[in-house]
Amino acid sequence: MPRWFNTAGPCNPANHYMIPASRRLPEVRRLIEQENYFVVHAPRQVGKTTALLSLASELTSEGRHVAVLVSMEVGAAFPKDIGAAEAAMLDSWRSAARAQLPSASTPPAFPDAPPGRRIGTALETWAQAVPTALVIFLDEIDALRDEVLVSVLRQLRDGYRNRPKLFPSSLALVGLRDVRDYKVAAGGGDTLGTASPFNIKVESLTLRNFTRDEVAELYAQHTADTGQPFLPEAVNRAFYWSQGQPWLVNALARQMVEQLVPDPAQPLTAAHADAAKEILLRRQDTHLDSLTERLREPRVRGILEPILAGLVLGDVPSDDLRFVQDLGLVRMAEKGGLEIANPLYREIIPQVLANTAFASLPPQSVTWRRADGRLDMERLMEAFLAFWRQHGQPLLGTAPYHEIAPHLVLMAFLHRVANGGGTLEREYAIGTGRMDLCLRYGPDTLALELKVWRDGEKDPLDDGLAQLDGYLAGLGLTTGWLVIFDRRSGQPPIAERTQATQALTPAGRRVTVLRA
Known part of the structure; x- marks a missing residue:
């Protein structure tokens, strides 16, 4: 059977193209040899389960350990019933052990124990029954909450001192978050914080993304199996869009080879990678959908909103910074400062943030397209001004992030244009006070610089013209739009103050200045 690019569940080398999973967790073997308890945390679908299933199999086959990955997720269905949660988890463990281990190493019957002791008793019984040291990877641990979570962590800490003969010699908590960010309604907060019942951990590890060379290595497996080459430009473009995020790397490739270019005689190009990206944006598959569900969480909004608005972060708790990085939404840039994790x-x-505004857009005839199908920039500007005068004020209230509400409404308007056969790209960076937009429609490209005029600030016209100058130069364009949203208090209604004028950048490029 031919292999394929996997985008659902753990990978296995018989069916899927894959990079050796343990390569991205080189520290784990040392921690296991030292009989340590530790944490492995990383965003969804970066390969945690795949890596630890593979490592468990290797450890067991080598003969010095009995290693198994078990899931805690089924216990989440019983958030207030510790006993029921424990029973569900232990039943799941037995199934996982039968699937992963030789019969001599599967657990014996777990003895009866009172609620709140069943996990610890089961691990003690299992550790005594196996012929070698027991290693347990507890996957999806942070699916548990409140009393159930705290009970499990306390049982692990209580048994820790009895390892390796009467308790697992090494154990890992595996999930999205580091242990201090596990959700629990206790102590006046909603996370464990520093007062964790799992204070026996020695390290918290995370999985890195693929490197560019690893993306090439993964894609080369498809070429070896089918003969279909990924040109270097396609690899580079896929790495650019994904920055090596494993699910994105596989999802882009899957769209390229299964949907866009199923003929193995045809090579894959950068244009195919770009087209695959557009498909993923439109589909918003489970990975992207679950990621964007986080956007309205206060801890996430407090960091993403200033990044999107180009503002400084301000006094953001360090735990929140780490939490949003752990989710995989942002990363530290090479030159410092937070940035969105990948293009x-x-x-x-x-x-996603503009979806509500987009859904709220009133019907509007397409007046910005010429008879030959190209964009008419003058008519597009007139359409936007008319739209903004009539609908800008009510639509601002639909945007979930107040600081970038006008940006989101403008993007909703431009998405309507792009959906007719174009693309809309965005650039923003923390602390710059700007957002750049690039609307591509066939052979036509429109570059826009978005600025906000807030109370106590000077007119951003000069800064905007200088910034747009650099943006236009990078795109090889001679004209563009500078859109200035006036958010100062006490201003006339939007319908009265919305206007367009002409200006020149410092390098002499002609710019349309839209004040809205």
Whole structure:
């Protein structure tokens, strides 16, 4: 059977193209040899389960350990019933052990124990029954909450001192978050914080993304199996959009080879990678959908909103910074400062935030397209001004992020244009006070610089013209739009103050200045 690019569940080398999973967790073997308890946390679908299933199999086959990955997720269905949650988890463990281990190493019957002791008793019994040291990876641990979570962590800590003969010699908590960010309604907060019942951990590890060379290595497996080459430009473009995020790397490739170019005689190009990106943006598959569900969480909004608005972060708790990085939404840039984790997320995040505004747009005839199908920039400007005068004020209230509400409404308007056969790309960086937009429609490209005029600030016209100058130069354009949203208090109604004028950038490029 031919292999394929996997985008659902753990990978296995018989069916899926894959990079050796343990390569991205080199520290784990040392921690296991030292009989340590530790945490492995990383965003969804970056390969945690795949890596630890593979490692468990290797450890067991080597003969010095009995290693197994078990899931805690089924216990989440019983958030207030510790006993029921424990029973569900232990039943799941037995199934996982039968699937992963030789019969001599599967657990014996777990003895009866009172609620709140069943996990610890089961691990003690299992550790005594196996012929070698027991290693347990507890996957989806942070699916548990409140009393159930705290009970499990306390049982692990209580048994820790009895390892390796009467308790697992090494154990890992595996999930989205580091242990201090596990959700629990206790102690006046909603996370464990520093007062964790799992204070026996020695390290918290995370999985890195693929490197560019690993993306090439993964794609080369498809070429070896089918003969279909990924040109270097396609690999580079896929790495650009994904920055090596494993699910995105596989999802882009899957769209390219299964939907866009199923003929193995035809090579894959950068244009195919771009087209695959557009498909993912439109589909918003489970991975992207679950990621964007986080956007309205206060801890996430407190960091993403200033990044999207180009503002400084301000006094943001360090735990929140770490939490949003752990979710995989942002990363530290090479030159310092937070940025969106990859260009594809940079596209999808504002698109999702603008969905309500887009859905609220009134019907409007397409007046901005010429008879030959190209964009008429003058008519597009007139259409936007008319739209903004009539609908800008009510639509601002539909945007979930107040600081970038006008940006989101404008993007909703431009998405309507792009959906007729174009694309809309975004650039923004923390602390710059700007957002750049690039509307591509066939051979036509429109570059826009968005600025906000807030109370106590000077007119951003000069800064905007200088910034747009650099943006236009990078795109090889001679004209563009500078859109200035006036958010100062006490201003006339939007319908009265919305206007368009002409200006020149410092380098002499002609710019339309839209004040809205």
